[in-house]
Amino acid sequence: MASVTPSADSAHAMSDRALRRRLLATTPGNRQAVLLTAAATALGAAAVVGQGLALAAALTRAFQGRSVTVAALCCLAAVAVRAAASRIRARVAERAAAATQLRLRTDLLTATARTGPYASRRPAGETATLLTRGVDALDPYLAGYLPQAAVAALVPPAVTVAVLLHDPLSGVVLLVTLPLIPLFGALVGLHTRDATARQWSALARLGGHFLDALRGLGTLRVFGRTAAQEEIVADTAGRHRRATQRTLRITFLSTLVLETAATLSIALIAVPVGLRLLGGSLGLYTALVVLLLVPEAFGPLRALGSRFHAGAEGLAAARAAFAVMDAAEEHGGTVTDLPAPARIDVEHVTVVLPGRSEPVLHDVSFTIRAGERVALTGPSGSGKSTLLALLLGLLTPTEGRVLVDGDDLATVDLEAWRRHLAWVPQRPHLFDRTVAENIRLGRPDACDEAVEQAARAAVAHEFISAMPHGYRTRLGARGAGLSAGQRQRVALSRAFLRDAPLLLLDEPTAGLDADSEQTLLAASARLMRGRTVLLVAHRPALLHGADRHLEVSAGTVRELTLR
Template sequence: MHRHAAFRKRADRTRGGRGHQRHPVVPDSPDFGGRGSGDRTSDESPETVNSTEHLGQITNYRKRPLAFLLHYVRRHRTAHLVILGSVLLAVICSVCTQYGLKGLIDVISQGPAAQGVWAAFAVLCGLIAADNMLWRVGGWVAARAFVRVTGDVRSDLFLHLAGHSPTYFSERLPGTLASRITATSNAIFQTENTSTWNVIPPIVAVCVAVVLLTTVNPVMAGAVMAVSLAMAALIFRLARNGTPIHREFATRAAGVDGELVDIISNMSVVRAFGATMREHQRVTGAIGEEMTARRRSLIYLEKLRLLHAVLTAFITAGLLAWGVVMWQHGLATPGDMVLICSLGFTILHGTRDLAVALVDLTQHVARLGEALDSLLVEHDLPDHANASALKAGPGHVTFENVHFAYPSRPAVLNDLTLDIQPGQRVGLVGASGAGKSTVLSLLQRFHDVQGGRVMIDGQDISQVTQASLRDMIAVVPQDISLFHRTVMENLRYARPDATEEEVLKATEIARCRDFIEALPDGFNTMVGNRGVKLSGGQRQRLAIARALLKNAPILLLDEATSALDTESEQAIQAALDTLMEGRTVIAIAHRLSTLQNFDRIVVMKAGQVIDDGTPEGLANRPGPYRDLLRKQAPVAEETRPVLRVA
């Protein structure tokens, strides 16, 4: 009872805590209803939110990292304007503090009887107080705004990645993609942080200092400004020349992350083949290349800083000598000397800080650009601009003269025509490479056909939204993928708003409730990475229960009993029979005994249908299906004695 109570408590919390949920399927039968296809459209699903326009805007920034940053800054325009205003005023107050100090020194130098000492003192204190207060205001607002920007970036990049076809992910390491999302977020934060606190302040400080220095000697102010700008331009140009070096480091770092994730996720294989040291050498080599690239990046930065330090030292010495000469000729008061020294250091240190900050900024922008160049690849399977939701129907599937080939590979399907009536159970059989799995992939529009068309209920699936299409299809794959979450969360992944009774009923039908309740925390047990804490058969039964909860009109089975022993397979056949009731079913199976209750068997070879008929009809006439059946005759006769091959 305590497990049921824990399940109920967690279930209620999960349902109540989701901001967006799929509307429940309206049941037609005592168990799950059928599909309620007439009551649900895919527009009700949160996944169907049309973000094509927004994602299209993001991809336009693939080669423009700074424009990408400004795109998100504009989302929080008010906060960033407050930050900018606070920083500008704070820097102005900070530089004017030096002018206030000059005024106080000039008054004090007149002797104890001088007038206006306390007024000058009050002005100086007011400037210092305003300086500190404005910095804190900017910092407080930035702490919120910068975090929101990085959160928006990661969320949008995930949404963009989720729109890619399986081909995109098969060609890239998942760890590299995750690393680049994190790298993009970090680069955005560092770029904003560096720009706000290290680039804008010295620019403003130098400009204000030059204006104040003109009150002492306009020629000196102009000379200092000219030399400072020339030095800053030189440093900045050299910094930009180092961009390829910084991008190389970013690429190597992402590659190391990808290698680590790939190896760790396959650690059982590594140990099985005794390849720990081999993989260690591989990782060490990748880390060595990253370290070399990072060292080159850091050394380049240090060379720039050394050059700037040498130039600054010479300019500072010249400025101080100029001030001393002016004082010797009576052209400057003690306060002027203090102002010349302080403003001179402000200008020189400001240009130094600006140059260093710009060097760092180019490094952050280079990392951002490298990450965006990899992440913001155009989708190869976007929804059409005028795509509409797939209208729910009984599940009539049609392949019309379909031709398909994977990139740089021979054709997999050649002029395939296949008509599957609503509610029909169809098994696809044939040798490996015949095109069976491709049929299931194309029906889910994981790829677009190169010729012909695929239709559901008379609607071309290339003209409907992908979310609405997949809303109408439930899948029990051969390779079961589970999240590192609880059993309950994995079951409810098909339908987050499923009630406790529906979840329990689904697990009973799928013959998995008993083993779930025997787990340490029952339905709240964490299943581990990809469900590693469960056996293959347990994962497959969870997948069947998950498909039951989705309650879609079309069901795809890809070797749905491949991970089960004989006893478990016999027990699960009844669950599959219940799951298939009233649905259009397309199943791939190498064990022909699992298809004997189907309405129809389609035999495929080289991407074409070479035989088609009922299991009994095909078994009782010469042909490829009968040949396949004879090869499995001992198994078929043991498990299905009704069918006999003549």
């Protein structure tokens, strides 16, 4: 069982009804699926009533010694129609659920790629859990709960009308007792929603801790911290286990409550019917109609109650998914006409990250003029990566603004802005593709000559040529088979090939020795000429050739004089 807690206030405030409407509007075909499901359900409701009436007539005629052929054929026809309607409803719901999950997962991936981890306000482990277990939780909701909700909305009223027409007294009792099932279900549901939210919160933390531990396993082993991390993961897993057990207890208890209520309600109708039948005040056919149809009225509501938890989990998953997509929508603008290169002004920017009380950056202001090469230095954790995230559009300032040639970056279309820049992070990601395909990532239409030229500028051509198949050598996942310095040079080749007017380089020479670093800087100087370059530097060699030197310290930025 997996459910997802909201991660944005707007999504959290959305009512369940509005959330369902938005979820059904995710895929255009859902409207037709709803209409077809409603038609199949209505046909099934009519078949339920017809089956009960035909079976009651057949039993009555058999008891009286009369022919039951016609009544039996009608009963078989009703059973066939009911089965066909149920099959159609299930197939339509399954297809609609699969299409909705695919569309939602695609939109989630797009939103996550657009905003990045900073704007989504959730760790990578939680995002991965949402994309997998979270979206999967929609399957029992869309394919099970919603179709059953349609059955529960149509079958009980149809059965109640039929019972009222044949025995008004039993019909009145049915009208009084039938609402008890959804009433008890709603009361249980108020507690269920909180329990499933706590369960997902524990699962998301477990996923985040486990993913972080896997990523830093090498570092943890070097510093002998694997045992401590094991304890953290074990503690988080224990919390998730306890939350799951609490949710299961609620599920079993709520099912017991609903079954007990339904059984007692049926008994309140069946016992008087039996007594009236023995007393002669009620005919056999009418008694059989009531006894056969009343369980059919409670059956869909009992089934809906048993699937209520799947419904709560599915709605929670949808709420979190839409929260991520809403964050992506709020994170982009409409301005697309941008100069290349552009002047960048950071004005009184303060950034407070989630979970932290102290700002990472406080009242930061500086300017990067078009064509400048600016070196950014400072100790680890001082806010250098946060500044890069601001310029990449992955993070919006808590206060202040970032201007691109006079336009607030919050109003600039992120896709248009990112076409003007190339970024090389500290640990670049390489894909399970050939070396050439990894370099072409930012410019897929580049020719082989351009790829080789970019590799030469990044001092990567020699080691690539020495590989078994040269540029057609297939790399392993995350660049397996290459050293850290070689992965860095492949990423730099990718950035140089992109030919963007703005280069954002986070420790571009990490993993290189001093000689390779000097060779790389000399070879790439020509390609950097005329571009705006902001590079995070820890090594003194990166400061040579820079036009300006900015130092980040304790969340503030000051300009230093280059020696």
